Amino acid sequence: xxxxxxxxxxxxxxxxxxxxxxxxxxxxxxxxxxxxxxxxxxxxxxxxxxxxxxxxxxxxxxxxxxxxxxxxxxxxxxxxxxxxxxxxxxxxxxxxxxxxxxxxxxxxxxxxxxxxxxxxxxxxxxxxxxxxxxxxxxxxxxxxxxxxxxxxxxxxxxxxxxxxxxxxxxxxxxxxxxxxxxxxxxxxxxxxxxxxxxxxxxxxxxxxxxxxxxxxxxxxxxxxxxxxxxxxxxxxxxxxxxxxxxxxxxxxxxxxxxxxxxxxxxxxxxxxxxxxxxxxxxxxxxxxxxxxxxxxxxxxxxxxxxxxxxxxxxxxxxxxxxxxxxxxxxxxxxxxxxxxxxxxxxxxxxxxxxxxxxxxxxxxxxxxxxxxxxxxxxxxxxxxxxxxxxxxxxxxxxxxxxxxxxxxxxxxxxxxxxxxxxxxxxxxxxxxxxxxxxxxxxxxxxxxxxxxxxxxxxxxxxxxxxxxxxxxxxxxxxxxxxxxxxxxxxxxxxxxxxxxxxxxxxxxxxxxxxxxxxxxxxxxxxxxxxxxxxxxxxxxxxxxxxxxxxxxxxxxxxxxxxxxxxxxxxxxxxxxxxxxxxxxxxxxxxxxxxxxxxxxxxxxxxxxxxxxxxxxxxxxxxxxxxxxxxxxxxxxxxxxxxxxx
Numbered sequence: 001x002x003x004x005x006x007x008x009x010x011x012x013x014x015x016x017x018x019x020x021x022x023x024x025x026x027x028x029x030x031x032x033x034x035x036x037x038x039x040x041x042x043x044x045x046x047x048x049x050x051x052x053x054x055x056x057x058x059x060x061x062x063x064x065x066x067x068x069x070x071x072x073x074x075x076x077x078x079x080x081x082x083x084x085x086x087x088x089x090x091x092x093x094x095x096x097x098x099x100x101x102x103x104x105x106x107x108x109x110x111x112x113x114x115x116x117x118x119x120x121x122x123x124x125x126x127x128x129x130x131x132x133x134x135x136x137x138x139x140x141x142x143x144x145x146x147x148x149x150x151x152x153x154x155x156x157x158x159x160x161x162x163x164x165x166x167x168x169x170x171x172x173x174x175x176x177x178x179x180x181x182x183x184x185x186x187x188x189x190x191x192x193x194x195x196x197x198x199x200x201x202x203x204x205x206x207x208x209x210x211x212x213x214x215x216x217x218x219x220x221x222x223x224x225x226x227x228x229x230x231x232x233x234x235x236x237x238x239x240x241x242x243x244x245x246x247x248x249x250x251x252x253x254x255x256x257x258x259x260x261x262x263x264x265x266x267x268x269x270x271x272x273x274x275x276x277x278x279x280x281x282x283x284x285x286x287x288x289x290x291x292x293x294x295x296x297x298x299x300x301x302x303x304x305x306x307x308x309x310x311x312x313x314x315x316x317x318x319x320x321x322x323x324x325x326x327x328x329x330x331x332x333x334x335x336x337x338x339x340x341x342x343x344x345x346x347x348x349x350x351x352x353x354x355x356x357x358x359x360x361x362x363x364x365x366x367x368x369x370x371x372x373x374x375x376x377x378x379x380x381x382x383x384x385x386x387x388x389x390x391x392x393x394x395x396x397x398x399x400x401x402x403x404x405x406x407x408x409x410x411x412x413x414x415x416x417x418x419x420x421x422x423x424x425x426x427x428x429x430x431x432x433x434x435x436x437x438x439x440x441x442x443x444x445x446x447x448x449x450x451x452x453x454x455x456x457x458x459x460x461x462x463x464x465x466x467x468x469x470x471x472x473x474x475x476x477x478x479x480x481x482x483x484x485x486x487x488x489x490x491x492x493x494x495x496x497x498x499x500x501x502x503x504x505x506x507x508x509x510x511x512x513x514x515x516x517x518x519x520x521x522x523x524x525x526x527x528x529x530x531x532x533x534x535x536x537x538x539x540x541x542x543x544x545x546x547x548x549x550x551x552x553x554x555x556x557x558x559x560x561x562x563x564x565x566x567x568x569x570x571x572x573x574x575x576x577x578x579x580x581x582x583x584x585x586x587x588x589x590x591x592x593x594x595x596x597x598x599x600x601x602x603x604x605x606x607x608x609x610x611x612x613x614x615x616x617x618x619x620x621x622x623x624x625x626x627x628x629x630x631x632x633x634x635x636x637x638x639x640x641x642x643x644x645x
Contacts, residue, residue, distance in 0.1 A: 008115070010463045010490070015069035017111035019062040020118055023236060025326070026061040030054050031238035032322035038245070044252040051246040052222060058239060059229050112494075118235065125231040136182055144171040147191055151204075155189065158209050161261055162216050172196065178275045179207050181214045184221055195275070203271035206262040213257035219250055391415040396422050397430065404430035411437045428458050439465045452478070460486040467493040480506065488514040495521045508534060516542040523549045536562060544570040551577040564590070572598050579605045589627075600627040607631045613639070 008016070034054035038047045147155070147170045155170045169188045176192040189211050199207065214220065226243045233239045259265045388409060392400060395415035400408070413433050420443040421428060421436070428436060439462055448471040449456060449464070456464065467490050474489060476499030484492060497517050504527035505512055505520065512520065523546050532555030533540055533548065540548070551574050558573060560583040568576065579602050588611040589596050589604065596604065609630050616639055617625060633639055 010466065011459065012070060013115050014111050015066050016118075017114045018069050019066035020114060020235075022065045023058075023062045023233065026065070027058055027233065027236040027238040028324070029322055029326060030058050030061065031242055032319070034242060034245075036319060036322070044249055044256060048246065048249040048253055051242055051249060055226065055229055055239075055242055055246065058233060058236075058242070062233070121234050122231055125234050129227050129231060139173075139175050144173045144188075144190065146170070147172045147196075151191065151196065154201075154205060155208055155212075158205065158212055158261065162209070162212050162257070164212060164216050166215065168212075168215060179211050181211050181220060184224065187215050187220060189215075198274060199271055200267065202262065202264055202267045203274075206258045206264065206268040207271050207275070209261040210254045210258040213254040214250075216257070217250075217253065219254075222246075222250075388415075392418065395419045396427075397433075400430050407431075407434050413437050426458060426461075432458050435462055441465050449474070454486055454489075456486040460490070463490045464493075469493050473499075477502065482512075482514055482517065484514040488518075491518050497521050501527070505530065510540075510542055510545070512542050519546050525549050529555075533558070537567070538570055538573075540570050544574075547574050548577075553577050557583075561586070566598060568598055575602055576605075581605050594627060596627050603627065603631060607634050609634060 031054070034050055037050045041047050041050065146152075151172075152170055155168075159168060167186060169186065171188055171190050172193060173190045174193050176190055178192065179195055180190050182188050182190065189208070191208070195204065195207060226246060230239060230243055255268070259268055262268065389400075389405060392405070392408065392415055395418040397408075397418055408430055411434050417437065418433060421433070424443060424446055426446070436458070441461055445465070446456075446461060449461070452471060452474045454474075464486065469489055473493065474484075477484060477489070477492065477497075480499050480502040482492075482502055492514060495518050501521070502512065502517055505517070508527055508530040510516075510520075510530060520542060525545055529549065530540070530545055533545065536555055536558040538544075538558065548570065553573055557577065558568075561568060561573070561576070564583060564586050566586075576598065581601055585605060586596075586601055589601065589609075592611060592614045594600075604627050607630075609627070613634065614625070614630065617630060617633060620639065622629075622633075
């Protein structure tokens with residue numbers, strides 16, 4: 001996971017982090033709108049379409065936000081600057097602003113942790129989903145058979161009534177207790193033995209019609225889409241709620257189709273009741289007994305429910321949730337966009353106007369030579385609005401908008417600061433200037449970096465400052481032989497690589513560059529680990545060490561292998577560990593009278609040669625056996641029992 005994070009640029013990481021945060025209010029607002037629209041709709045199919053469309057919008061919302069934030073090159077810095085503006089009292093002075101800006105960095109530092117936690121959650125849920133689909137496929141192959149001709153005729157008749165001309169396979173199984181549909185392009189309807197024997201003919205007709213309705217409506221494809229959205233947006237409860245509503249409405253739609261085709265709602269309701277007692281179906285299958293039983297039976301029988309009476313209550317709750325989500329979104333947008341800080345700036349105007357008379361004498365007084373040589377933003381009072389605009393334009397910031405001027409002034413960007421950046425060859429726009437100022441980037445910091453051989457651009461400077469890269473840190477790395485570029489230095493700092501770490505690795509004989517050090521650090525390689533490998537007589541390079549660490553090779557493992565009379569190379573050690581060769585396995589081969597080589601040992605392990613198999617071969621009278629002959633016997637299956645054959 002950490003290695004994957006290294007491939008994500010700082011801009012993309014912050015854009016992704018803020019897109020995930022924005023989805024909290026976006027998802028709530030969309031769910032509230034969907035709930036209100038569903039409360040106003042009487043038709044089941046309309047509520048289902050509303051749910052699916054809203055789910056698609058939930059997927060598009062963070063994607064759109066991500067690309068929007070990605071276009072704002074200083075998105076993370078703008079967030080930090082606006083955050084300080086929102087929480088600032090209206091009477092706070094400019095020195096106080098500077099101190100609060102310096103304290104805003106932890107919010108930026110938390111973004112990578114947020115993205116990493118999200119990626120970990122997506123990975124875990126993806127494994128869960130993949131495991132479910134593989135399990136369904138395995139069970140389909142192992143425990144399914146073709147239904148009888150009588151049942152097949154019923155299925156084809158119902159398929160014709162529904163006008164489905166797709167190729168559908170009908171199978172009988174014992175691992176399900178209710179009929180279900182699995183598959184997308186070539187769907188399979190599974191009819192469990194319990195349904196074929198426990199339902200009447202009319203009930204079986206209705207249940208099969210229900211499953212065919214799923215195929216007619218392409219519900220398996222929608223279900224896969226739901227699983228994907230749940231995986232990507234797992235952290236928002238509204239996604240899980242909406243998916244549950246979609247699945248419920250989907251079952252209602254199929255119930256209506258089943259009743260329309262078979263015409264006997266009472267028998268179908270009885271079938272649902274029976275199957276509820278057998279309830280067991282995989283989450284990734286379209287099962288007939290899915291959904292709330294009581295609500296489905298009441299709807300099938302056409303009885304009145306309290307749902308209609310609660311419609312106004314649900315609508316009211318939806319509108320309240322929508323209002324709360326929009327309020328939260330407005331606050332978060334105000335934090336992430338400096339232009340929305342206008343209210344805070346205007347609130348300070350009366351205080352500044354009241355201070356202007358006291359500021360005039362200092363403005364008109366002739367500055368001393370020392371003051372002229374070292375101008376500082378806090379040495380003079382803040383000029384009036386028109387003077388500030390003219391000074392910024394004179395410094396080279398052409399045609400700034402009102403919102404940009406507000407953000408610049410709020411963060412203490414002065415004409416002198418702009419001029420100094422231009423003198424250094426940097427020409428950031430208003431957002432770039434705000435971002436650099438928020439991160440505490442000074443001309444002196446840039447000069448220090450250039451003195452060390454770097455010529456970073458604006459984004460690289462911000463990235464280095466955000467990660468806490470200092471001149472001393474760079475000097476320390478250069479002293480131990482690491483010659484990183486601007487991107488390398490950020491990666492080294494993110495992974496916590498220190499000059500001491502590099503020095504200790506080199507002391508163990510490793511010749512490493514910036515990429516090697518990052519790879520070693522990511523895998524948790526310590527100087528002590530390298531020392532342990534060297535103590536076992538291995539001559540390893542950085543790639544060997546990373547490979548051995550990834551495979552869990554320890555100095556103790558190498559020592560035990562060498563104690564058995566082997567002197568494997570680094571590649572051979574990795575190969576043995578990958579195949580699960582243990583000292584005990586080697587001892588077993590030696591105890592059986594073999595003197596295997598490392599290749600023999602790996603081959604025997606790969607082919608599944610065990611001490612038990614060796615004993616079995618000798619009991620059959622085979623003599624002068626070698627590892628190669630044992631592998632051939634295993635491959636041909638000559639010793640397998642009749643049951644295995």
